[in-house]
Amino acid sequence: MIELTNTIAFTPERLAKAQEMIARYPEGRQKSALMPIMHLAQEQFAWMSQDVMDYVASLLNITPVEVYEVATFYTMFHLEPVGKHVIEYCRTGPCVLMGGEEVYAHLTQKLGVKKGQTTSDGLFTLKEVECLAACGWGPCFQIREKYYMNLTNDKVDKIIAELSR
Amino acid sequence: MKILTEHINTPGIETFDVYRKKGGYTAVEKAIKTMGPDAVVEEVKKSGVRGRGGAGFPMGMKWSFLAKPEGVPRYLVCNADESEPGTFKDHYLMKNIPHLLIEGMIISSYALGANKSFIYVRGELMYVIHILEKAIEEAKAAGFLGKNILGSGYDLELIVQPGGGAYICGEETALLESLEGKRGNPRNKPPFPAVKGLYQCPTVVNNVESIATTSWIINNGGEAYAAIGIGKSTGTKLISASGHINKPGVYEIDLGVSCDEFLNSDEYCGGVRKGHYLKAVVAGGSSVPIVPGHLFLKTANGEDRLMSYESLSDGGFATGTMLGSGGFIVFDETACIVRNTWNFARFYEHESCGQCSPCREGTGWMQKVLNRIEHGKGSMHDIDLLVDISKKIEGNTICPLGDAAAWPVASAIRHFRDEFEWHIKEPIAATRPGAVYMKESVLV
Ligand SMILES: Cc1cc2nc3c(=O)[nH]c(=O)nc-3n(C[C@H](O)[C@H](O)[C@H](O)COP(=O)(O)O)c2cc1C
Ligand code: SF4
Ligand code: FES
Numbered sequence: 001m002i003e004l005t006n007t008i009a010f011t012p013e014r015l016a017k018a019q020e021m022i023a024r025y026p027e028g029r030q031k032s033a034l035m036p037i038m039h040l041a042q043e044q045f046a047w048m049s050q051d052v053m054d055y056v057a058s059l060l061n062i063t064p065v066e067v068y069e070v071a072t073f074y075t076m077f078h079l080e081p082v083g084k085h086v087i088e089y090c091r092t093g094p095c096v097l098m099g100g101e102e103v104y105a106h107l108t109q110k111l112g113v114k115k116g117q118t119t120s121d122g123l124f125t126l127k128e129v130e131c132l133a134a135c136g137w138g139p140c141f142q143i144r145e146k147y148y149m150n151l152t153n154d155k156v157d158k159i160i161a162e163l164s165r
Numbered sequence: 166m167k168i169l170t171e172h173i174n175t176p177g178i179e180t181f182d183v184y185r186k187k188g189g190y191t192a193v194e195k196a197i198k199t200m201g202p203d204a205v206v207e208e209v210k211k212s213g214v215r216g217r218g219g220a221g222f223p224m225g226m227k228w229s230f231l232a233k234p235e236g237v238p239r240y241l242v243c244n245a246d247e248s249e250p251g252t253f254k255d256h257y258l259m260k261n262i263p264h265l266l267i268e269g270m271i272i273s274s275y276a277l278g279a280n281k282s283f284i285y286v287r288g289e290l291m292y293v294i295h296i297l298e299k300a301i302e303e304a305k306a307a308g309f310l311g312k313n314i315l316g317s318g319y320d321l322e323l324i325v326q327p328g329g330g331a332y333i334c335g336e337e338t339a340l341l342e343s344l345e346g347k348r349g350n351p352r353n354k355p356p357f358p359a360v361k362g363l364y365q366c367p368t369v370v371n372n373v374e375s376i377a378t379t380s381w382i383i384n385n386g387g388e389a390y391a392a393i394g395i396g397k398s399t400g401t402k403l404i405s406a407s408g409h410i411n412k413p414g415v416y417e418i419d420l421g422v423s424c425d426e427f428l429n430s431d432e433y434c435g436g437v438r439k440g441h442y443l444k445a446v447v448a449g450g451s452s453v454p455i456v457p458g459h460l461f462l463k464t465a466n467g468e469d470r471l472m473s474y475e476s477l478s479d480g481g482f483a484t485g486t487m488l489g490s491g492g493f494i495v496f497d498e499t500a501c502i503v504r505n506t507w508n509f510a511r512f513y514e515h516e517s518c519g520q521c522s523p524c525r526e527g528t529g530w531m532q533k534v535l536n537r538i539e540h541g542k543g544s545m546h547d548i549d550l551l552v553d554i555s556k557k558i559e560g561n562t563i564c565p566l567g568d569a570a571a572w573p574v575a576s577a578i579r580h581f582r583d584e585f586e587w588h589i590k591e592p593i594a595a596t597r598p599g600a601v602y603m604k605e606s607v608l609v
Pocket of ligand 1: 215216217218219220221222224244245246247248249332333334335336337338370371372373375376564565566569
């Protein structure tokens with residue numbers, strides 16, 4: 001697990017990026033930068049703890065509730081601590097046709113976790129997500145920005161081995 | 166005709182230089198230097214191109230509805246939320262040939278008089294967002310974006326906005342809410358975005374593929390575009406093909422190609438998986454009615470069905486379906502229709518924003534009933550219950566997600582009722598791993 005310290009702050013590069021984002025919307029519409037900045041925050045802090053959300057609110061000069069409301073609506077934001085690699089596995093119809101359920105069963109068995117859980121070594125969190133717009137290349141999952149496609153049991157074994165190193 | 170994908174396999178086409186060498190950005194030059202904004206709108210109107218996001222509304226007509234009050238900014242927002250199950254064409258286009266969208270955004274923004282335009286991309290595609298941002302930087306460095314484009318006095322800034330994982334943000338007013346930094350709850354209409362959209366200003370929302378067609382239309386003329394296709398289905402369409410076919414992928418078709426050719430020729434899907442039979446097709450994304458294979462290939466009158474807006478919907482919901490977003494999903498005889506219907510119902514329950522009770526409660530209810538049928542615990546009464554719930558949702562909600570949830574269920578029961586009944590009458594057989602209902606007569 002990634003432990004959070006009490007002092008939540010962006011790295012200087014991310015802070016500069018966040019400020020650039022805030023400046024790009026029309027005057028008075030700075031709240032539009034909320035989700036882009038939340039993505040930046042999750043990239044650095046791994047999940048959206050209350051401290052992280054409060055920090056984001058302070059950057060945008062909005063109330064923390066405005067951030068909580070958004071964080072709870074959109075599924076990409078993790079509201080609980082997560083492992084080093086979050087596997088977001090597509091469970092939707094077209095991927096199922098391509099054998100998505102069988103590969104998923106293999107993956108859960110291999111990791112020894114169910115959906116929403118993190119492996120005891122803190123390496124993997126498994127999440128089920130809906131269609132990732134890669135149906136022709138299914139079954140698929142994503143870890144951070146990377147898509148893993150045309151999955152088979154063998155391919156899953158290789159990916160897990162690689163990321164466990 | 167390959168309008169969008171002609172150069173998609175050219176090495177380096179994601180870079181400005183290669184794209185430019187292949188004739189890229191000449192349409193921006195032509196539009197800005199030799200045509201006024203109204204002339205661009207006129208060309209797009211002539212092309213007859215219809216919105217490729219699902220609803221098929223004529224793009225030129227939408228543009229001409231945009232309110233233009235003095236002193237109020239207008240916005241163009243590109244819908245790259247692409248979350249409809251079965252649809253992955255915009256992903257394919259943006260990652261492979263990002264400049265085609267950027268060029269289209271410049272032309273379209275110019276036509277609408279927008280000086281700040283947005284591309285709202287589903288957040289999962291963050292890597293594509295980086296690709297688009299790089300393309301924007303390159304276009305800016307070459308003088309096609311920013312202040313005083315090509316010395317014309319026209320300024321344009323493009324902003325790529327990430328979503329956060331919510332199918333509902335593909336609905337245009339939910340998208341606008343989301344872009345304003347809020348939860349993606351669809352708005353009541355009217356007012357329509359053309360009058361009060363982003364930041365309460367007049368706004369046009371168009372799909373990636375729709376906007377990407379504009380370069381070709383400007384270069385070749387609206388009439389040339391309208392000459393491709395059939396009837397009111399002009400031009401080409403990207404089809405995302407998935408499921409039990411030999412060659413899943415994204416194909417650009419002339420609208421009007423026959424369904425048989427699209428499914429079976431080697432140029433496109435390459436036929437149903439070897440050794441298997443066609444059972445059913447979802448022709449336009451998870452929201453459109455599912456049809457048995459024979460009704461996909463031929464209309465109820467026995468005519469060949471074509472891949473066009475009109476032909477696919479021939480017969481209405483009784484025997485037809487819709488082109489939708491072009492999310493083409495093929496099911497062979499090994500697919501369980503009940504399980505797929507349950508899967509889609511679970512999707513819509515998960516994605517309902519919860520604002521209207523028929524959608525919030527109805528999607529949950531349908532999912533639960535389908536779940537128990539699929540798992541051998543249903544009763545005959547459940548089938549009529551599902552039909553009843555779907556009717557109560559349809560037409561009674563703020564946004565079309567309610568209909569989108571109801572149609573797949575209603576159509577699956579309409580065409581595959583005996584498969585539902587089998588799950589209820591033979592629960593032990595039906596719940597054996599890998600068990601599927603076989604009825605030879607429906608297989609093609
Ligand atoms: C629930 C729902 C999801 C939608 N998702 C998308 C989408 O992902 N992409 C898209 O372009 N249009 C989507 N639409 C349609 C949009 O509301 C809108 O009609 C479209 O973006 C307009 O662009 P077009 O006219 O170029 O198709 C969706 C509509 C609904 C009701
Ligand atoms: S129909 Fe469903 S998704 Fe659309 S506004 Fe109503 S509750 Fe939300
Ligand atoms: S169903 Fe898995 S990516 Fe679309």
